[in-house]
Amino acid sequence: MDLGRTGIWSIELRMADPGEITDAAAELDELGWGALWIPGLGGGDILGDSERLLRATRSTKVAIGVLSIWRHQATEMAAGHTRLQDGYGRRLLLGLGVSDPAAAQSAGHAYRPLSDMSAYLDKLDQAPRVPADERLMAALGPKMTELAGRRTAGVHPFMVTPEYSAAARELLGDGPLLAPYQAVVLERDPGRARAAARDFLGGFLAMDHYARNLRRQGFTEEDLAGGGSDRLIDGVVAWGDVETIGNRVRAHHQAGADHVCLHVVGAGSGLPLPEWRELAVLTR
Template identity: 80%
Template sequence: MQLGSTGIWSIELRMADPHEIADAAAELDDLGWGTLWIPGLGGGDIIADSERLLRATHRLNVAIGVASIWRHPADEMAAGHARLQDTYGRRHMLGLGVSDPAAAQAAGRPYRPLADMGRYLDDLDQAPTPTLPTERLMAALGPKMTELAGQRTAGVHPFMVTPDYTAAARQQLGDGPLVAPYQAVVLERDPAKARAAARDFLGVFLGMDHYARSLLRQGFTEQDLAAGGSDRLIDSVVAWGDVEAIGTRLRAHHQAGADHVCLHIVSAGPGMPLPQWRELAVLTA
């Protein structure tokens, strides 16, 4: 599946008023974005939320970025994904993640990430309508999970990573598998305001073990992770500034080997960040 070079990752496209979501999706389709990504959040009917976007659009793809394997049974996801593919012209990408030990515990299971994901992929393969490997990807961060993604899915959709990480993922995966990183964006030229907005959003993730370990593997220190993130960390994983600055980061990911980069507008205020999406649409060219 061709995701296009750039996409939009948005909580609002899942959680806002349904009519507002449909109108925004139609406009984003016209603006030339390649893929719309919606997060898994705490579960819920993410297949229906994907369908709302597919119904409102004609060209672009819709991707789940990502659904927790602990909150969405594989048979239900396979059936829902198959229906969307048949109905809307194979424009849906199923993104999967193993979450963290707390999610597994809530599901009454021990946490063995590689084995758990492998078993879930087996279940997708064995469903009455199997989910094709080319139509699913993984929120892999560590090298072993990245290897599994390259072997059994379309590729990886990593969160809170730098272009250097993208380069390492491409080197590990080789040609072929997708590398589609998430990129947080703050359209703000003032460094203090931009970093404050970034910390407000990303701070909670720095306390999660799997994200902390990923950042440490990327060369950051425990000090970088403290107090909401050092300036060095924030500047490395968040693109902030004007459209030109955002474009520079986008190109850095592509030059490092990314096939697709999805941009998440952080701290645009309440409501749908349509003005920012319109402003950034020049980057889809």
């Protein structure tokens, strides 16, 4: 599935007023964004929220980035995915994640991420089937990345640097999709930009699986403390003007990424339409 070079990742495209979401999705389609990404959050009607975006758009793809395998049954997701693909021209990409031990425990299971994901993929291989090229994984570590490369379209890593993209591409080899998430702040002032980034990303630094991956990327315990050092924030968040953000997008592409999805943070409440419009030059 061709997602284009850039996409929009947005919590607001799930949580805002449905009418505003519909209007925004139609405009983003016209602006040329290759894909609209929505997060799994705490569950809910992820297929219904995906269908709203599919109905509002003509060519833009819709990607779930990502649903927790502990909150959504594979058989239900497969049936819904098949229905939406048949109805909207095979434009939906089903993103999957194993979350963390707490999510598994809340579902009454021990946490065995590789075997848990493999079992979920096995269920998606049964009728109604979700083809490998219509699903991807939120892989971070090397073993999960290798599994994604073998059994799905590819990977959607969160909070990573272009250097991580280069390492992931080497591990995946040619072919599998590499679609990193990239937080962006359209703000030139370093203090304000970093503060906005910390407001959003700070909580993730305390989550073990994200902290482990940041350490694999060369960040230290000191970088992880206090909501993230300037070095860490600057490494995983692109801030500044559109040209500066475009340089980060290009760095991911040069490192081997196929598609980069941009999440505007620090823009206040509501849909960040002005920022999406300003960033639309990066679709070309």
